[in-house]
Amino acid sequence: MSAVPSHHDLAARIRAGDRATLARAITLIESKRADHRKSAHQLVQDLLPHTGKALRIGITGSPGVGKSTTIDALGSYLTSQDYKVAVLAVDPSSTRTGGSILGDKTRMAKLSADDNAFIRPSPSSGTLGGVASKTRETMLLCEAAGYDVILVETVGIGQSETAVASMTDFFLVLMLPGAGDELQGIKKGVVELADMIAVNKADGDNIKRATQAAAEYRAALHILKAHSATWAPPVITYSALTGQGVSDLWAQAQNYREKMSATGEFAEKRRAQQVTWMWAMLEDRLFAQLRADPKLKAKLPQLEKAVAAGTLSPMLAVEEVADAMGL
């Protein structure tokens, strides 16, 4: 993409539901060129009044839990209910894996052939913060393009679950049936983020084990204070393979939206997410600036070494850096 198209033209075509333009606009958002970035920001600003109607669902789970088949099944169920579905991903690892998490039609066979579904791979480069920001903006574009449900998938590397939870309304954690060691794979804090836990592969011989696992998760959630008095995260079982329970995933997400909207918590959560996002980007920008500061670059390595070795007090190190930078 060389020439920068007018963001007004783009906005109009996106709102008209032109998939090719949507895809092109997302590429603009992912571009590193300063002029591209500027017009991307303008584009998002233009479209902002037409965003926010979709239900944003974050989805995570350990490898092998069946994220792709679940999204394929859930997405297809939603299009069968006349919803338009967009599938995005936050995958900071995609630089290395070449965006393996999404984009390969094979992963979501049904959905990728569905005219009412739009699947976009994760931006294939950048820090988590950068990838997350681009995904947020992509989400807004999809909303302006008329998609009713945005499914944001994360491969669950580093802090990516937190990033996805902080940009979605409803955070769904997928689990495997089976108890004990098989359950050890859950990363710290992820259970805390869950608005719902869903145990996949509740089919055939697995049904009993899936039910047991669900009971264990209920016990675990039970001893944690709920996010909100309005919503206690449910634990359900389903099978992406047979489709049993897939509609419950959606029913619970809608149930969440209704209850939280009634109390105003739904809108408040989005407001808070927006402001937090702004501050996070500001900090990133500021800190990039700090780390790039030549005076600091010269000092930092030995300071950090001395602090790590315990020969220099962090307090004094900060004084030195602050002095060096005239803070």
Next chain:
Amino acid sequence: MSAVPSHHDLAARIRAGDRATLARAITLIESKRADHRKSAHQLVQDLLPHTGKALRIGITGSPGVGKSTTIDALGSYLTSQDYKVAVLAVDPSSTRTGGSILGDKTRMAKLSADDNAFIRPSPSSGTLGGVASKTRETMLLCEAAGYDVILVETVGIGQSETAVASMTDFFLVLMLPGAGDELQGIKKGVVELADMIAVNKADGDNIKRATQAAAEYRAALHILKAHSATWAPPVITYSALTGQGVSDLWAQAQNYREKMSATGEFAEKRRAQQVTWMWAMLEDRLFAQLRADPKLKAKLPQLEKAVAAGTLSPMLAVEEVADAMGL
């Protein structure tokens, strides 16, 4: 404290174990006066070579769990074993409560009368970051003064558990016996921080309920990935009232130190804590600067309002701020 004493003199007297000087030096650390702060940092720097020998134990738990009686019992047990014990606190609320968390002799009757124990209330003002930093430096002073065990208590407000976990070697989470609703009080993420969970009040009629609660916590911990392959957080029961099991609290902490030291994880954790602390302070400093910037002060309120209302894209808001500040 008007005149600033030479930090060399202070350092010598602290190393000699002079409690009055230690108390005075801590007041210097807590002072807001620039000259006090400068010599406080110098003092910490001077003493740094004589720090790090103590075992640093963080302790948290919901109100009513018996933190004070536990610290009184554990501390007294340790002094009976010829250890010198310092008790510090991180309580960002102490501005409001007037430092209610610590300092009142009544809360730790035995320990406060013990010559081998040093109890210091939380700095009674400042942000969590500020309070935590002062507590860290106070911890270093206590180590230089020859205290073998530092117990850092947190009242568990906001992020104070994270702050305490990030300055201690071993993070102990105290729980109440009883199941169900009584357990609902645990704040999100705290269980994740725990190097051990200890259920108090395992005495009299409560023993059975304490054992049940311990089993529930074991189940909860079981489905969470351990911090380290070397250490799986144990769940024990004890009674601060009868003293039963109090020695186990210490035995487990020592056990942790031995195992983690053998693999080098103990030292590595401290190194990482130091560097993280340095960066956190640098960020605070930098961000205070940012928020104080007149150009930003003028812009920020309406920007934040527009972002929260969803009429301005956070991305564009950041552009505006960055432009305004010439970043």
